[in-house]
Amino acid sequence: MISECTEASATAAVQPELRPLAAPHLQACLALDRRCLGGLWSADQWEQELADERRPGLGLWHGEALCAMACGWLVVDELHITLVAVDQPWQRRGLGRRLLAALLARAAELGAAHATLEVATANQAALALYRSLGFSDAGIRRAYYRDGGDALIQWLRLPESDPRDQGCG
Numbered sequence: 001m002i003s004e005c006t007e008a009s010a011t012a013a014v015q016p017e018l019r020p021l022a023a024p025h026l027q028a029c030l031a032l033d034r035r036c037l038g039g040l041w042s043a044d045q046w047e048q049e050l051a052d053e054r055r056p057g058l059g060l061w062h063g064e065a066l067c068a069m070a071c072g073w074l075v076v077d078e079l080h081i082t083l084v085a086v087d088q089p090w091q092r093r094g095l096g097r098r099l100l101a102a103l104l105a106r107a108a109e110l111g112a113a114h115a116t117l118e119v120a121t122a123n124q125a126a127l128a129l130y131r132s133l134g135f136s137d138a139g140i141r142r143a144y145y146r147d148g149g150d151a152l153i154q155w156l157r158l159p160e161s162d163p164r165d166q167g168c169g
């Protein structure tokens, strides 16, 4: 059975715990993807995502319930952020920022010097989140999405990783 983040758990005092996403989390990732993003990736795509060590992914967990997740692909010295989702009851509580900051730190540890992503120009919440982390506009892709919407390319130079700072949290 997959645990879901409910309103009740979202008001609990305990902060969700940061853990890397891995193969056993397939069903939880699929379910959160469906709830937050309408099912961006198929089960096969998620399986591949969770198996590839050049695709670091992090989750925030409230007990066994996955409340938020962020994924990226390491391409040479760049982290391409492919997905960010925070379950609705947990939004606007700083989880998105905490998760992305941890993913950027993890990518820097793995040798990334830059991070980049595409975001819909209409997604003001996500844009504000990326800007709050220091991302800036690096270009626009016209009619990038199926609905004809444009995407803004976001870009961030990562600070060099300090080898004394280990772990993701």
Ligand SMILES: CC(C)(COP(=O)(O)OP(=O)(O)OC[C@H]1O[C@@H](n2cnc3c(N)ncnc32)[C@H](O)[C@@H]1OP(=O)(O)O)[C@@H](O)C(=O)NCCC(=O)NCCS
Pocket: 036, 037, 082, 083, 084, 085, 086, 087, 090, 091, 092, 093, 094, 095, 096, 097, 098, 119, 123, 124, 125, 126, 128, 129, 130, 132
């Ligand atoms: C975008 C998303 C990941 C933000 O996650 P979150 O945990 O709610 O964001 P945080 O609470 O960490 O917010 C960090 C900053 O982002 C901005 N922000 C987040 N949600 C916002 C909203 N609804 N409206 C305006 N600004 C918002 C704010 O600047 C916020 O800082 P503040 O709270 O100090 O003002 C979340 O709304 C979500 O999962 N949306 C659906 C999926 C999606 O659009 N993913 C991104 C594209 S793949």
